Amino acid sequence: MTIVLKRLADISDPMVFDTAMREKYPSMLGFCYQEDEHKLTLEFSETVDAEQVRLDTGSEEVLEVK
Amino acid sequence: MRHLTSRVGSLKRLVVTYPTPTETLLGTPLTLPTSEPATAQVGYTLTTNDLPSFSMSLYSVKLLAAVIGAGQFITAGTVYWRMKKNGSSVATGSQAVSANNYYTLNATFFGIVAGDVLEIALWSNQADSNYDYKALSVLYSRLNPHAKRSLYLDLFFEKVDTNFTLSLGNPSATDTWVATYNPINGNNYSTTPAYECGANVLTKAPIKFYGAFSSDLYGIMRSYFGEPGNAGSMKTHASYRPYYVPYKKVERISWRRVVGI
Numbered sequence: 001m002t003i004v005l006k007r008l009a010d011i012s013d014p015m016v017f018d019t020a021m022r023e024k025y026p027s028m029l030g031f032c033y034q035e036d037e038h039k040l041t042l043e044f045s046e047t048v049d050a051e052q053v054r055l056d057t058g059s060e061e062v063l064e065v066k
Numbered sequence: 067m068r069h070l071t072s073r074v075g076s077l078k079r080l081v082v083t084y085p086t087p088t089e090t091l092l093g094t095p096l097t098l099p100t101s102e103p104a105t106a107q108v109g110y111t112l113t114t115n116d117l118p119s120f121s122m123s124l125y126s127v128k129l130l131a132a133v134i135g136a137g138q139f140i141t142a143g144t145v146y147w148r149m150k151k152n153g154s155s156v157a158t159g160s161q162a163v164s165a166n167n168y169y170t171l172n173a174t175f176f177g178i179v180a181g182d183v184l185e186i187a188l189w190s191n192q193a194d195s196n197y198d199y200k201a202l203s204v205l206y207s208r209l210n211p212h213a214k215r216s217l218y219l220d221l222f223f224e225k226v227d228t229n230f231t232l233s234l235g236n237p238s239a240t241d242t243w244v245a246t247y248n249p250i251n252g253n254n255y256s257t258t259p260a261y262e263c264g265a266n267v268l269t270k271a272p273i274k275f276y277g278a279f280s281s282d283l284y285g286i287m288r289s290y291f292g293e294p295g296n297a298g299s300m301k302t303h304a305s306y307r308p309y310y311v312p313y314k315k316v317e318r319i320s321w322r323r324v325v326g327i
Contacts, residue, residue, distance in 0.1 A: 018160040030161035
C-alpha cells in the first residue's frame, strides 16, 4: 500500500529517517519526500495504519491512501 | 448597445521535435558510498540541445527533465537518493533492493530551463552495491499555445509517438504510464485526468476534441508523470537496468482558436 502525507519539515537525512521508519514498519519498501510540495510518499508491502504512520512521521495530514 | 463578435482563427499546427535521450553506461561500475556523497554520481547541465523544440512561439509551456540513475545491489539492502537542482535539494528518498537486483531511479525535475544543473546523489547501506547507468530526456507539460482560457475548436492531437527508447544496459519499460491528458473542461479537472475528459490522449491518439477551453494552470495538456513537482520513483528488477517509466512523446497538435470572446 502507498500512503501520501503532508509533512512540512524537510527530511535532512534520508538514511536516518529510513532506518527509524523500518524499525517501526519492517514492511516499508521505501519513501520519497518532495520538498517543494511538502509531500511524503511511503510504500509498504503490507497494510499499515495510515493515521499511525502520520503520527510516527511527524506529518500534518494524510493526503491519500492507495 | 455593443455587439460582441468572435471569429475562428486559421488552422494552427504545432510540431514538437524531441532530442534523442542522452545515455551513459559505465564500463566499470562505481561502488556506491555508504554515506551521502559530496559529489553526485549523476549530473547534467542542460543545454538547448537537450530540450524539445517547438515549431511556433507559445504563450507558455513547462519543461520536465526525466533523469535516470541506475545500478546493482549484490547484497540486499537499501539505496538512498537525493535530487538537487542548481545545488539545492528538491527531493530525497529510499528503496529496499533485493540481493543481485538492479535499481533504477526515475527522477523528474519540473520547470527546467537551459543552464539548470540537475543532479542525483546515490548511496547505500551495503558496501558492495554500485552505480553504472544514467540517462536524460526532456518532455513538456502545461502547454498554452495562446492566452489562458482560450477556446479551441478542432483541437487535434495528431501524433503521439512511441515511448522514449533507451538502449544501453538491459532496458525495459516498467508499465504504460498515462503521460498526457487534455483538460477540456477548463479549470474543472480532476486528479484522475484520463477520466475527466473521457479520453486518454495516449491510448486513443490521434484524437480530436471539437471544442475545448484551456485550463488556467494546465493549458490544453499536461504530463501525468512528473507533475506537479520534482519527484523520484525507484524501481527494482532482477534483470532490467534501466527499468524506466516509458514517457510518450506528443509530437503534433493542431487547432483553430476562437478569438474575440
